[in-house]
Amino acid sequence: MAKIKMTTPIVEMDGDEMTRILWKMIKEDLLEPYIELNTEYYDLGLEHRNETDDQVTIDAANATKKYKVAVKCATITPNAARMKEYDLKEMWRSPNGTIRAILDGTVFRAPIVVKGIEPCVKNWKKPITIARHAYGDVYKNTEMKIPGPGKVELVYTAEDGTETRELVHNYAGPGVAQGMHNLCGSIESFARSCFNYALDTKQDLWFATKDTISKKYTFKDIFQEIFDKDYAEKFKEAGITYFYTLIDDAVARVMKSEGGYIWACKNYDGDVMSDMVSSAFGSLAMMTSVLVSPEGYYEYEAAHGTVQRHYYKHLKGEETSTNSVATIFAWTGALRKRGELDNIPELCAFADKLEKACIKTVENGEMTKDLALITTLDNAKTLNTQDFIKAVRKTLEGLL
Numbered sequence: 001m002a003k004i005k006m007t008t009p010i011v012e013m014d015g016d017e018m019t020r021i022l023w024k025m026i027k028e029d030l031l032e033p034y035i036e037l038n039t040e041y042y043d044l045g046l047e048h049r050n051e052t053d054d055q056v057t058i059d060a061a062n063a064t065k066k067y068k069v070a071v072k073c074a075t076i077t078p079n080a081a082r083m084k085e086y087d088l089k090e091m092w093r094s095p096n097g098t099i100r101a102i103l104d105g106t107v108f109r110a111p112i113v114v115k116g117i118e119p120c121v122k123n124w125k126k127p128i129t130i131a132r133h134a135y136g137d138v139y140k141n142t143e144m145k146i147p148g149p150g151k152v153e154l155v156y157t158a159e160d161g162t163e164t165r166e167l168v169h170n171y172a173g174p175g176v177a178q179g180m181h182n183l184c185g186s187i188e189s190f191a192r193s194c195f196n197y198a199l200d201t202k203q204d205l206w207f208a209t210k211d212t213i214s215k216k217y218t219f220k221d222i223f224q225e226i227f228d229k230d231y232a233e234k235f236k237e238a239g240i241t242y243f244y245t246l247i248d249d250a251v252a253r254v255m256k257s258e259g260g261y262i263w264a265c266k267n268y269d270g271d272v273m274s275d276m277v278s279s280a281f282g283s284l285a286m287m288t289s290v291l292v293s294p295e296g297y298y299e300y301e302a303a304h305g306t307v308q309r310h311y312y313k314h315l316k317g318e319e320t321s322t323n324s325v326a327t328i329f330a331w332t333g334a335l336r337k338r339g340e341l342d343n344i345p346e347l348c349a350f351a352d353k354l355e356k357a358c359i360k361t362v363e364n365g366e367m368t369k370d371l372a373l374i375t376t377l378d379n380a381k382t383l384n385t386q387d388f389i390k391a392v393r394k395t396l397e398g399l400l
């Protein structure tokens with residue numbers, strides 16, 4: 001088979017620890033033999049971020065604006081221990097936070113569903129994708145301890161100096177108070193990202209908030225306006241629906257559904273619900289993540305971190321069994337999107353086959369330890385990191 005050619009680069013963001021090891025293996029064993037891989041490489045490994053004063057992260061995000069498609073390896077978010085371990089000049093910000101701030105996107109997380117790794121919720125047959133708004137609300141709040149009697153008010157001072165006041169509470173004794181905000185522009189971006197992603201993946205979109213309690217601080221109306229104006233027709237053509245309901249009702253319906261839709265959540269709801277959904281689907285190592293911006297920039301990654309514990313074992317020369325499936329799916333997501341944008345059907349077909357090869361390999365009973373521990377298959381064989389990738393390669397060869 002001749003190697004598949006690419007016309008536009010993918011922005012490649014390399015990362016840290018065990019996932020950096022996986023990254024190299026995936027490229028060498030599963031991609032480069034079949035594709036003339038065209039990437040613009042940015043090393044987001046912590047050492048290089050430190051050398052460049054984190055400029056490399058900003059450059060990588062800007063390159064994503066230029067080329068529209070990026071694939072990212074998991075990266076270390078520095079904390080006090082990492083400061084020492086890597087002798088850092090500064091406690092650099094989370095690369096994902098920096099990239100998200102530049103691209104202004106929504107994060108979509110979806111489980112990779114395979115036979116033999118069964119969701120805890122027995123009626124879930126298809127993946128449930130959580131779309132989480134990643135701006136404002138309680139994550140950018142201002143809190144106050146109220147020491148004793150007195151009143152708390154919300155005050156809006158317009159540019160001309162006029163004030164609008166709302167009483168929060170008249171305190172008879174001590175208590176607490178909290179102020180939070182959001183921006184119409186960010187809510188609109190969130191809505192557009194969700195509608196676009198639903199169209200892209202041909203899945204229904206659900207959105208839910210607590211609009212019975214928060215009548216103004218609800219995003220419901222903005223979603224509906226944008227849907228009616230720009231998306232109703234397109235959804236009809238694609239044969240998908242937009243469905244709004246109260247968050248309580250959504251939670252109850254999700255548990256009884258068979259999956260196969262996108263569930264858009266406000267920031268806090270998405271934070272909490274994505275942990276519930278991902279653990280109920282089986283394994284963190286089988287969860288994909290993509291940042292979609294309203295301008296149509298896509299950044300693909302695995303939902304898990306750098307698997308530090310496995311890396312230290314690897315450094316000691318011990319055998320590891322690290323699951324590469326979500327990182328492979330980050331690559332296939334980016335390659336498929338590149339193929340769609342540049343009209344290279346062979347690239348899309350290759351991405352489909354590589355995904356199929358991962359799923360088939362696991363379903364045939366060859367898997368890494370994390371899955372072997374929870375599988376319902378009784379012939380499961382536990383493979384080490386390298387051998388699993390080799391097994392995927394063998395399955396792929398059979399599909400090409």
Ligand code: NAP
Binds near residue numbers: 302308310323370
């Ligand atoms: P982690 O890397 O997700 O790993 C936590 C544990 O989950 C592992 O120790 C392992 O369990 C299991 N696990 C995760 N991915 C796996 C895989 N592919 N195959 C097999 N098992 C897997 O989280 P962490 O250890 O809390 O964080 C490590 C570093 O990652 C931190 O520096 C953090 O800042 C960074 N991080 C980055 C991102 C990102 O770039 N998007 C996201 C999260 C965390 P066992 O040890 O029990 O086998």
Ligand code: MG
Binds near residue numbers: 271272
């Ligand atoms: Mg959470």
